[in-house]
Amino acid sequence: MSAPVVTAIVVAHDGARWLGETLQAVLRQSRPADRVVGADNGSRDGSAELLEHALGQGNVLRLPRSTGFGAAVSEVLGKLKAVPGEWIWLIHDDCAPDPHALRHLLMAAERDPAAAVLGPKLRDWLDRRLLLEVGVTVDRRGRRDTGLEPREYDQGQHDGDRDVLAVSTAGMLVRRDVWEEVGGVDHALALFRDDLDLCWRVRNAGHRVVNVRRAVAYHAEAAARRRRRITASGDHPRRLDRRNAMFVVMANLPFAAMLRALARNVAGSTFRVLLFLVAKQPANAWDEVAAVGSVVLHPGRMISARRRRRNGRKQGYPAVKRLLTPPGAGYRRLRDLVQGFLAGEGPVESAGRHHAVVAPPSEDDEVILDDSGFLRRFLSRPGVLLTLALTLVALAAERHVLGSLAGGPSLGGGALVPVVGDASDLWRFYLEGFHDSGLGSTAWAPPYVAVVAALSSLLLGKTWVAVAVLLLGSVPLAGASAYLATRKMVPAVSARIWLAATYALLPVATGAVAAGRxxxxxxxxxxxxxxxxxxQLLSAEPRRARRAGWGLGLLLAVGTAFAPLVYVLLAVLGVLAMIAFGRVRQLATALVVPPVLLYPWLRGFADHPGLLLLEAGLHRPELIDPALPPHSFLTFSPGGPGLPPFWITAGLIVTALAALLFRRQRMIVAIGWGIAVYGVLVAILVSRITVTPAAGGAAARAWPGIPLAFAATGLLVLVALTAHRLAELRAAGGLRRLCAVGVVALAFSTPVLGAAFWIADGTRGPLSGSTPDPVPAIAGAGSPEGLRTLLLRGHEFTVLHRRTPLLGEAELPVTQAAREQVARAAAGLVAGRGGADAATLAKLGIAYVAVSHPTAEMTKALDSQPQLVHLSLSETEGLWRLVEPPARVGPPADDPLRAPMLWAQAVLTLLALVLAAPGARTADPLVVAVA
Incomplete structure (x- = not known):
């Protein structure tokens, strides 16, 4: 070591913009290299000429453009005779070493004879205080960690030599005999992760890898930052980096650890693909799929790589394991990432540069992992506090429903049918051509069933959890959506908090929860x-407006699936907006998407347009007030169970009336009051129209809750946008100050009184968490395929098939003739006229007659008929079986157009998802970090 021989190898590829400075730095070392040679990988920008001018034509090797870095070094070494005690100094064309870098590297090698690979501390090429690397490690998913915080400056905090898992090939000093012992850089890794693989094999061979902090080099990271075209591989850089990351980890881990890492990689990649799709980055999702597939689907390539690395792999793993990223660092990284996402920060990392702890776990790491600073900052955000407060209010108000859920979840009551089945049942119901429910139907299932089924699938198939989230969680969800959706419209945070809290606690919300709507x-x-x-559609630049149009159309389709009336409301406003503001194409997109996506279901409304006023669920007359007083419409109280007194929302009305006095914002006031008047007029009209449900039954009026919520939204945005005028009046003093304080107090009275009344009174409605099963146990267990049960409730009847109907089954249309036929037969049985009536029921496949809360008179009439056999009787239900064998009702021939229409529906939905955010957009920081 007294006189080591150093061969510096400079590899260039379209790096002329950096190569001149790099060559000067290499040739001006305080301890010069003994031999300096170069290799050019088919550069087209004059890099080869720069190398030959600086090093001499005989010292430069020209190679094909597809040559990778490791292959270029091997080609150069193949033409240079080895010298005893020789060291190889690898230099990228975009890496300029400090004048004393080589001297410090050699001094460290002399101090530690076991060190076979040494690397300098890397700083940024442009901002030369910024740290890039002080050694590199990975986790078991292949994620590359540098041990640095984002944009961390070098202040001496990382000085001192340190064992690391790997160092970059940019400035790497490696003993030539060790290079030849391990086989050099794997040529299969043309770019990215080749340094990690080389150093891992060096450590498995029993040598040390050291980062020398006094040696400094400045690196531009041109390939990782996409500053030049990559030609060594045909893959996209992101895909290549991810593939090589998995390849290196899988090839170098012992077998058992490799299997665990493989499962972790597949699971993590699946999650990242879903995340990319949600963030509307299909190109990134495809890169992830292709990268994982190139590793998993080529086991022969992996087996061959593991065979070449089998020497020392198991023996060296304990030392390597201590240098891998600690498991807790991944959770801390995700925590930091979510924090940056919530703060609205863009991505700060380029591909291949990820920050986490490099050192082995220590006692200090536990303190870092348990740091509650992020949680404290997260919980201090106004939107988070608002959502948590509304969640606590909802939990307190819904205590009776939640308490009954603990005894066995059976959520139902009011407009909500008892929630039974799981996600697979809902998907089967939505996709099947013939629905063997009630009297049987070939109509399309309501599309909201698919939405609930999709949410249930995400919640481990639990349909009742999905419905509970949508219904019982609607108040905090509405508050969160109002707070987030208005951040561009209402800049004042306090005004947005008031708007969101007031909106979430409107009587429409509490009434919908109580009635199971x-x-x-x-x-x-x-x-x-x-x-x-x-x-956003009306005010943003064209590209963002187009994206907003597709997003609005897609979400409007979801809302229309649950309540078609919302489409009618927004369609009228959309046409008026086209006339007033233009943006015809974007508005037309938003209005065309819902009918196109929901066409198979909506075409059934052509003969019965009144059904557009009805929403998902049952339509029971007792849930609607037959004649709402005028003050109910003026205070946004739609009638029915679970509503607060009308004066709860009086403060909102007074505040909105006060806004009429502001002359500077007359356009905002006019638009807000116009929307409010429009919504109230629609609510009055809806409440006066009588509609017969598609499934038959008694006619009922539609609930005016949605148009009243629509009207309240206009007033709430109006008040929030004029709130700063109240602050100006308050600052003026005198009578104006007193009036402003009074208006603010009235405004805040609505959410405060609404929350207090809801907590004190509870849900106060038919909704329950333990709804009894309407199908008698004997009928459900003894009814084979195709047999039905006629359930009588007073003068009403329902035809059930073996089980409680699923969501949406009770809304399937029934022909008037079939319903009248069953009604006559049921009336005949109750009146004691069996015979032909029992035969009629048997022909329809009905095998049992069940009675809910039977009276003595009804029991006597049914017992007196020889066509019925009495099976059981209690205070709550009675059950009889028909003597005549029921007919087996089979499904009719399936509609040949059904499958193509389902496929078209799925394709159109995916297309709308993609077009809602075309490729050219900034990547979501959460997605970038998880990737």
Whole structure:
């Protein structure tokens, strides 16, 4: 070591913009290299000429453009005779070493004879205080960690030599005999992760890898930062980096650890693909799939690589394991990432540069992992506090429903049918051509069933959890959506908090929860989002407006599936906006998407347009007030169970009336009051129209909750946008100050009184968490395929098939003739006229007659008929079986157009998802970090 021989190898590829400075730095070392040679990989920018001018033509090797870095070094070494005690100094064309870098590297090698690979501390090429690397490690998913915080400056905090898992090939000093012992850089890794693989094999061979902090080099990271075209591989850089990351980890881990890492990689990649799709980055999702597939689908390539690395792999793993990223660092990284995402920060990392702890776990790491600073900052955000407060209010108000859920979840009551089945049952119901429910139907299932099924699938198949989230969680969800959706419209945070809290606690929300109105609950959560996207559509630049149009159309389709009336409301406003503001193409997109996506279901409304006023669920007359007083419409109280007194929302009305006095914002006031008047007029009209449900039954009026929520939204945005005028009046002093304080107090009275009344009174409605099963146990167990049960409730009847109907099954249309036929037969049985009536029921496949809360008179009439056999009787139900064998009702021939229409529906939905955010957009920081 007294006189080591150093061969510096400079490899260039289209790096002329950096190569001149790099060559000067290499040739001006305080301890010069003994031999300096170069290799050019088919550069087209004059890099080869720069190398030959600086090093001499005989010292430069020209190679094909597809040659990788490791292959170029091997080609150069193949033409240079080895010298005893020789060291190889690898230099990228975009890496300029400090004048004393080589001297410090050699001094460290002399101090530690076991060190076979040494690397300098890397700083940024442009900002030369910024640290890039002080050694590199990975986790078991192949994620590359540098041990640095984002944009960390070098202040001596990382000085001192240190064992690391790997160092970059940019400035790497490696003993030539060790290079030849391990086989050099794997040529299969043309770019990215080749340094990690080389150093891992060096450590497995029993040598040390050291980062020398006094040696400094400045690196531009041209390939990782996409500053030049990459030709060594045909793959996209992102895909290549991810593939090589998995390849290196899988090839160098012992077998058992490799299997665990493989499962972790596949699971993590699946999650990242879903995340990319949600963030509307299909190109990144495809890169992830292709990268994982190139490793998993080529086991022969992996087996061959593991065979070449088998020497020392198992023996060296304990030392390597201590240098891998600690498991807790991944959770801390995700925490930091979510924090940056919530703060609205863009991505700060380029491909291949990820920051986490490099050192082995220590006692200090536990303190870092348990740091509650992020949680404290997260919980201090106004939107988070608002959502948590509304969640606590909802939990307190819904205590009776939640308490009954603990005894066995059976959520139902009011407009909500008892929630049974799981996600697979809902998907089967939505996709099947013939629905063997009630009297049987070939109609299309309501599309909201697919939405609930998709959410249930994400919640481990639990349908009741999905419905509980949408219905019982509608108040905090509506508050969160109102707060987030209005951040561009209402800049004042305090005004947005008031708007969101008041909106979430409107009587429409509490009434929808109490009556089990799932459709209104979902639309109530989406209405603020519609408003936010509509404003963006009208005010943003064309590309963002086009994206907003597709997003509004897609979400409007979801709302229409639950309550078609919301489409009618927004369609009228959309046409008026086209006339007033233009943006015809974007508005037309938003209005065309819902009918196109929901066409198979909506075509059934052509003969019965009144059904557009009804929402998802049952339509029971007792849930609707037959004649609402005028003050109910003026205070946004739609009638029915679970509503607060009308004066709860009086403060909102007074505040909105006060806004009429502001002359500077007359346009905002006019638009807000116009929307409010429009919504109230629609609510009055809806409450006066009588509609017969598609499944038959008694005619009922539609609930005016959605148009009243629509009207309230206009007033709330109006008040929030004029709130700063109240601050000006308050600052003026005198009578104006007193009036401003009074208006503010009235405004805040609505959410405060609404929350207090809801907590004190509870849900106060038919909704329950333990709804009894309407199908008698004997009928359900003894009814084979195709047999049905006629359930009588007073003068009403329902035909059930073996089980409680699923969501949406009770809304399937029934022909008037079939319903009248069953009604006559049921009336005949109750009246004691068996015979032909029992035969009629048997022909329809009905095998049992069940009676809910039977009276003595009805029991006597049914027992007196020889066509019925009495099976059981209690205070709550009675059950009889028909003597005549029921007919087996089979499904009719399936519609040949059904499958193509389902496929078209799926394709159109995916197309709308993609077009809602075309490729050219900034990557989401959460997605970038998880990737």
């Amino acid at each position: 799932l459709g209104t609950a979902v639309v109530f959560v989406l209405l603020p989002v519609y408003a936010g996207l509509g404003v």
